[in-house]
Amino acid sequence: MKQWIEKQRYLIDFTLASLARRKTRNLGLLGVYTLLVFVLASVALYTHALRVEAAKVLAASPEVILQRLVAGRHDLIPPGYLEKVGRIRGVQKREGRLWGYYYDAVVKANYTFMVPNDGTMAVKRGEIIVGPALERSRGLAAGNGISFRSYSGKLHTFIVEAVLPQASELVSADLVLMHEEDFRAFFDYPAGHYTDIALSVANPQEVRNVALKLAAALPDSRPILRDEVLRTYASIFDWREGIVLALLSAAILAFGILAWEKASGLSADEKREIGILKAIGWETGDVIKMKFWEGLLISLTAFLVGFVAAYVHVFYFAAELFEPVLKGWAVLYPRFQLTPHVDGLQVATLFFFTVFPYAAAVLVPIWKAAITDPDAVMRG
Amino acid sequence: MLSRPSTLALLLLALAMAGFALTLVDAALPREQRKAEVEATRALVGQLGLTDLALFTEARYTRHPSQADLHSAFQDHPLALEHFPTGSLLPPPRHEAVDREATLPD
Known part of the structure; x- marks a missing residue:
């Protein structure tokens, strides 16, 4: 077990050194990735908390x-x-x-x-x-x-x-x-x-x-x-969440393209690196594990940091960035503090759709490059 | 030992995970004061017979979406453009049609 852990740590060391060689590019990707998770999580947390609050207080409205x-x-x-x-x-x-x-x-x-x-x-x-x-x-x-x-x-x-x-x-x-x-x-x-x-x-x-x-x-x-009133409010916030997500879809797609391009299109440098690793005796499995750590470190960091920032933004700074879109443009603006609510399913969905695609996009091309003959890979 | 990049990376990742776990704990914490405020708001809703949230006050069908008649967004003309930005962000009201064929037992 200890040996396995030590091996993974060496792989992580190597991955980090490899990431550091393209520092600006990788930091930029991490920044954009974190921002995207932050925006998506903020919208999800805000609308969910508002929906729960509306259901709680309107439960006392006339039957x-x-x-x-x-x-x-x-x-x-x-x-x-x-x-x-x-x-x-x-x-x-x-x-x-x-x-x-x-x-x-x-x-x-x-x-x-x-x-x-x-x-x-x-x-x-x-x-x-x-x-x-x-x-x-x-x-x-x-x-x-x-x-x-x-x-x-x-x-x-x-x-x-x-x-x-x-x-x-x-x-x-x-x-x-x-x-x-x-x-x-x-x-x-x-x-x-x-x-x-x-x-x-x-x-x-x-x-x-x-x-x-x-x-x-x-x-x-x-x-x-009263049931209709409650349903109206449930659907209003679903709709608003949908509208914001629709507006964000362009940004999501742009990120998708960026991440896909970064993760799937191996640069000549990266291909040569894999060729050399294989030539000096790395197994295909090791190369894949190394890249797996790369994908996991970037996507998990982006998810965790983005989510925590979104939580603080929504529940401790009253979602100041999205207020105008989600509340409306009325002159009289209610100022209210939301009670924190986290929906497990929502977090799981967000995790699945942000972390997994990136990890998968990293692994597939690496696996393709790693099973090819080192000589052919190095010659490109 | 700490000079190894993997130690630093795993430490940062553990910190981020702890932050994530803290948000879950924070959300689950009982908030007595907040609970009392929500209860008071709910009591006010009951006392005044309120039906809607005061989120969008610019038009009557956005101030009281649950009470608006189904034509209010097109009140000026069937093809009139929507006046208020909220109107385009608000879905049409979802009211179930009550069956008017029902007979009165009384």
Whole structure:
């Protein structure tokens, strides 16, 4: 065993000396290789962590949201609609929700105005609770006053009662919570109308049946299930990951060509080296082992360094390099810290697709050169 | 002994592997404070009945992708160009068609 280890170490010594002879070329290759792994791993880690986070927090969203559609567009829930919903068996709780969008011309950003239904979040008349991104963009703090011009042209002034916790920014960045009467006055909302209805269903197994009943009883309605919300988010991040990978595919292909050219096209020097090694008594197996170490040292170093750098970039520097692509271009930008999550399968896939092809591309041409007669190889 | 290039290379490789193992350990570490924050966010989602992440606030169908009606991206004209960059990065919503043929037992 000791002898075997010693032999491998001599092979590594020889490989490193051989790599050092073409230092710039090999260091350049290692650098590009590491960068590629870094980019791929960053995208994979970031989207996976965001997907897990979204699934965790949105698990508490309403079981069914019922919208009313008119000519394919979302319309207000008229009076009497809520009562019809209440007659459907299985519906435990129903609440009319009031929310809408407001474009703030001062900072050119969109806010989501909302009336909290939950008693613990009740807001007094004339007061608002704002999201953390709003606090930043408008420089607000508790006790400050702020005016919004409504769509009817009237100016409405509110006092900021509180700011939502920064930790919840992923879901609350642009929220403005207000009293129901303020909301109706601000948007000139017709009395008794709601934006949509949130339903809770007593038995989770019954959610789909309740949705079917709702669709049958109220043909102009569109029930949106919590499952669909969760699936929408899963697919959004899959899609974004895919788009980024598609944009990166040119870089991946370019690297593929570079690595293939470097690994498979043996230079005259390398061929001569193999010829000499064989002529002085190296076996084919030794030459292959030597090249195997070369491939493994380069690809494993690139993978490990690239992955660790990506992990630190995503979870300790908030993925600053990819933020604009993955988050969007909105004026109000949520600032959030992701909880580190590593998906074993994702790491294994990344490892397989970055380390193995290079190792294989190194070995095949060497094996071809190593089984040829030394004399023929040296003459080239 | 250390002067041998193989010792140095294997040492560096072992260091990189240790770094890799550390990332896995770091990801598995329990984070009580972070957990409490996620719980608080989840409670807020429940209290307010929120349905979407505030990631892309520029248009209503990107702010609430799960609530957007299926035509919102083409609201101005069926062939109108997309106004917002996020719109081109966002997939069309995936809503399962609810079977409207179902009969009401009530």
